[in-house]
Amino acid sequence: MALHPVFVHFHTGILTATAALAIFMLIMRLVFREGIRTPGTRMAKVFHEFDIFIYWGSIIGLIGLVAGAITGFMDWPMEALIDDPYMRFKILWSAVTSQIYVFLIFIRTKLGDKVWDSTSGFLIYGILVIVGGALMMIMGAMGGIAVYNTSILSPILDFLGLPWP
Amino acid sequence: MRNETSLVDIARIYELISNMKCTGAPKLKLKLAKRVFLVTCFLALFVAGGSMALAFPSNDNVCSGCHTTTDVLTLTSNATGTVDATVGVPFDLDLDASNGAGYLKIVSTWSNNDQFSFSISEVEDDSGDDTDAAVGEIALVLTITPLATGTHTIEIWIAAASQLSANLLVTVEVAENTDTTTTTTTTTTTPTEPTTDPVETWTTLMYLFNAIAAVMLIIFAVIMIKRTK
Structure with missing residues (x-):
């Protein structure tokens, strides 16, 4: 039985959920400016909880991303993977995405919720x-x-000319 | 509908366990039962996820590269021995795959497949091209047109989840077409485009994009740390 499918769905869901929350938080932060983080308000509490979700979601998501990559390489030979344009795209951007989440976790750990200041x-x-x-x-x-x-997403990917190369 | 029913059943079982009132030692057992129930549900989801593993039908490698078990699925044809054919004259081959076949595929780079033109190169189980409605069985009539004289081998593969695959080799003796009245020769000149190896481009991009991302993220980190008091 292939292991990769077991390890790919959970963290993909979490990381896309963090992105959805980030959109909401960015809008809130831009609209209400510093007011969104006024201590004691319900809005500030929600904002804080969302921030925590993004932080822990990124940690869990990164672990899942690495696990997904490892099981992917375990399930299929490398030459079969790089022969497929979809797999090439996934490997390339998984590496870049991992870097992004390492950065996000590092910066959030170092600065705390001041990242929103x-x-x-x-x-x-x-x-x-x-x-x-x-x-x-x-x-x-x-x-x-x-x-x-x-x-x-096939119509969008076709429109964008993906996967490439 | 079936999934909805299952979810409702699971919810009812959990509700029953939750509402049971016990004291002392039985309470401890009940707590354990709840945990076992939740862990079992989680494992069931885990196994269900694994069972969704299928093939990469878009791959061009022979299926046995990834689907390493080659003695379970069966693939047969109506060809007995060497098939005699003529250049440019199509002939039919009845294919029958069973024992759990998920995909049937013919790729031009396998054996001498590039010496033929095929009416279809990929068939999924129970798709429109599959004439056998049974799950795990594929049947079709493949129309093959020989493109060049000589003795050529056609290579066909089938694959399924759980690493299963099987192949069929059909030898075809292709003779020259002596019927000149039906043969028309069309010469088309296509401009030659410079070919780039996508794998080579991808390898370069692997280094380039990751290096760019690393540099950018370091710059971002410095900016954020400096501007945050």
Whole structure:
């Protein structure tokens, strides 16, 4: 039995969920500015909980991402993987995405929730969470295409000319 | 519908366990039972995820490269011995795959497949091209047109989940077409495009994109740390 499918769905869901929350948090932060984090308010509590979810989601997601990569290489020979454009794309962007999540975890661990203080800080942090989630979604779709020959994202991927190279 | 029912059943069982009131030692057992129930549910999901593993039908390697078990699935044809054919004249081959076949595939790079034109190169079990409605069985009539004279081998593979695969080799003796009245020769000149190896490009990008990402993320980290008091 192939191990890879067991290890790919859970963290993909978590990481795309963190991206969805990051979109919400970015909008809230831009609309309400510092007011969103006024201590004692319900909005601040929600904002804080979302921030915690993104942090732990990124940690769990990165572990899942590494596990998914390892099981992928265990299940199929490397030459078969690089022969397939979808797998090439997944391997390439999995490596880049892993770097993004290592950065996000490092910066959030070091700065705490102060990542949401400065404009440059929260924009970099929030946008990278969204980019990471979007990449996970695209890679998940490509896994779906490799297995089922189709995905709900196929029209978008075709429009973008992906996978490449 | 079946899944919905199963979920409702699971929810009912959990509710029953939760509502049971016991004291002392039985309470401890009940706590353990709840945990065992939840762990079992989690494991069931885990196994269900694993069972969804299928093939990579878009791959061009022979199936045995990944699907290493080659003695379970069966693939047969109506060809007995060497098939006699003529260049440009199509002939039919009845194919029958069973014992759990998920995909049937013909790739031009296998054996002498590039010496033929095939009416279809990929068939999924129970798809529109599969004339056998049974799950795990594929049947089709493959129309093959020889492109060049000589003795050629056609290689066909079938594969399924759980590492299963099987292949069929059909030898075809292709004679020259002497019927000149039906043969038309069309010469088309296609402009030659410079070919780039996608794997080579990908290898370069692996280094390039990861290096760019690393540098950018280090710069971002420095900016964020400096600007956050």
